[in-house]
Amino acid sequence: MDRRQIKTRQAIFSAFVKLLETKRYEKMTVQGILDEANIGRSTFYAHFETKDELLKAVCRELFGHIIDSAMDKTHTHGLYSKDEAPQSVFCHLLQHLQENDNNILELLSCESSEIFLRYFKDNLNELIQTQFVNHNRRENQDLPQDFLVNHISGSFVEMVLWWLKDRNKHTPEELDRYFRAVILPII
Numbered sequence: 001m002d003r004r005q006i007k008t009r010q011a012i013f014s015a016f017v018k019l020l021e022t023k024r025y026e027k028m029t030v031q032g033i034l035d036e037a038n039i040g041r042s043t044f045y046a047h048f049e050t051k052d053e054l055l056k057a058v059c060r061e062l063f064g065h066i067i068d069s070a071m072d073k074t075h076t077h078g079l080y081s082k083d084e085a086p087q088s089v090f091c092h093l094l095q096h097l098q099e100n101d102n103n104i105l106e107l108l109s110c111e112s113s114e115i116f117l118r119y120f121k122d123n124l125n126e127l128i129q130t131q132f133v134n135h136n137r138r139e140n141q142d143l144p145q146d147f148l149v150n151h152i153s154g155s156f157v158e159m160v161l162w163w164l165k166d167r168n169k170h171t172p173e174e175l176d177r178y179f180r181a182v183i184l185p186i187i
Helices: 003-020 030-037 041-047 051-071 089-099 101-109 113-136 145-165 172-186
Strands: none
Touching (some): 030 041, 051 101, 089 113, 089 145, 113 145
16 A cells, blocks of 8 residues: 555544544444545545444454564563563563553443454454464363363453453553463463
8 A cells, every 4th residue: 555545544544443432333334434534435435345344454453463462572662671571472462452552442441342352352362372272281181272262362351351440450460460370270
């Protein structure tokens, strides 16, 4: 994409996220997005076929960035000064969530949060499969891997929701310790 296309796409993303702060996803219209982004209908459809395609693209960008950053511990966004990046991929992921890039925490707790939580969990599944279950599994060998991955990602999402309700009173390091204390015995 050229710079103009990238700028237009970002305007659409920003308008979409801004509207989500005040409206449920189901109540949003393409026209509302057009008005907020100050673009024409044909411009929108040059980038996205539907509102659902826009949602998928926003989620891919948000969660893909965070998940990829957690998997690639060299990509730290200045989170660590002289200290080493954390050993736990979960702690690294929580630290990226705490940064709240693109208001991701607000999206996970907004009126339309169930949509974002589903995408977040789906993205977590791959991370958990590749970084945790495939390499560290010692216990419960008789459990299907997809069951275990689903259980761990569901628990992680619920922990993040609890953290949001608790107004982020716990540090990512504390949450990581709590989460691993619960998850490690089943792996």
